[in-house]
Every structure is written in C-alpha cells, then in structure tokens.
Amino acid sequence: MFSSQGPSLRELATQALSSVEHGYDLLAPKFDHTPFRTPDSLLAASADALRPLGPFGPGLDVCCGTGAGMRMLEPLCRGRVAGVDFSAGMLAQARGAHPEAAWVRADVRALPFAEAFDLAVSFGSLGHFLPAERPALFAGVYRALRPGGLFAFPIGAPQPITSGWYWALLGFDMAMRVRNAVWHPPFVMYYLTCPLHAVRDDLTAAGFRVTTAPLAALGQREDGSPQFGLVLARRPERPD
Structure with a gap:
C-alpha cells in the first residue's frame, strides 16, 4: 500500500497518536506517497461530471x-x-506544488469567506468531522459561495x-473509537459516519439544494448502481 518513499510504521504510529492537526503536519512531507491521497481517477471523474456545469469563476478546495x-x-x-486547511505542514506541501494558487490556514468549521466563490470542492474530508460538526462545516461553505454557487464532493456507495x-x-472505526476513548488528544477519522442520507439532510438544513450525479467511470456494484457519486449542493440564487 505504501511506496518506499512513504512513511514508516513508526511514523504512522506517531501520527495516529497525535491530534488531527499535528498528525497531518507530521505526515505532510510523505502524504502523497500514501494511499490516503485522493486518487487521480477520482479527481478525473469528478472533473468530468463538473465540466458541463461550468465554466466557473473563483474556486475553493475545502480541506485541501x-x-x-x-x-x-x-x-x-x-x-x-x-485551498483551505488547518495543517500548516499540508499547506506547505500544497504551496510548493501549486504556487499560483492562494493557500489559507483556517478551521473549516469557521471558514473566513463570504460570497467569494462560484465552486467549492472537497475530497476525502468528511470522515474528519463528527456528525455534530457537519452543520458548521456546511454553513461555512454556504456562506463562502456566491448565490448560485456549487459545492461538490464525491461520496462512495x-x-x-x-x-x-x-x-x-x-473495524477501523471501532479501533479509532477505542483509541479516542483512552488516548488524548483525539484523532477524528471515521469511514462510516457520513452516509449519503445524513449528509443530504445536513446540506439541506444549511440551505443547499442537493442532487447527485453518478461517477460511472469508477465502476458499478453488483446491482448495477455506481460505486461513487458526486454530491452537487447548490446555493440558491435567492433564499428559499
């Protein structure tokens, strides 16, 4: 799963026993050599689904x-x-790879933007938020978008x-819950806490109009349904 350039088992253990922020600061220099990085296939499929809905003006990567x-x-x-993230280490890597973009260090549960973007995206970040924290995250993205703006992110079936x-x-989620019960600071990363129906409800409560688009290029399940879909949460032109 890890290349020779990736983190060692000892480095992963140190990261796992840290806070989320400090853990990602430690992991940042080798993060792109781990399976945790968003796969290019997922990025490409998401771009293909978004392209017919554009072009867009300013764009924001949430939890970049x-x-x-x-x-x-x-x-x-x-x-x-x-791009916005709260890990200084991750942002340093992002800045080196894409110096032409703006990089902002902030807690995405309190995004420091107001009607500044036409498109916001996020990849692989929802598991870092407890269900009770999602409303603040989605409210912040809603404020950051201009009226008519779109928030998009992939979600697995x-x-x-x-x-x-x-x-x-x-098993991973259970192990993480045990870890957080006996060790502080907590490291929040769960895979089964953000089902589509719950995410849709939270987005709707934040004011978005929510649809989904299949990412057919990423394959199908045995019943013929897509393995991944792209959540499309639109901020209305006028409040409902």
Missing part, C-alpha cells in the same frame, strides 16, 4: 491537504483558486454487509 484537488479545480475555474470492505471499515 497537499493540494491534489487543484489538478482538477484550476482547469474548471476562470477566476482565482484557493455503502458497502454491503457481506463485503470484506464493510468489515474492514467497521
């Missing part, structure tokens, strides 16, 4: 990490592009209970 999302965000946007992946993800 080392900046992988900029590869798809920049070609979609005619205005300035920016739920794994069937007969799947090995389901039990692997459940």
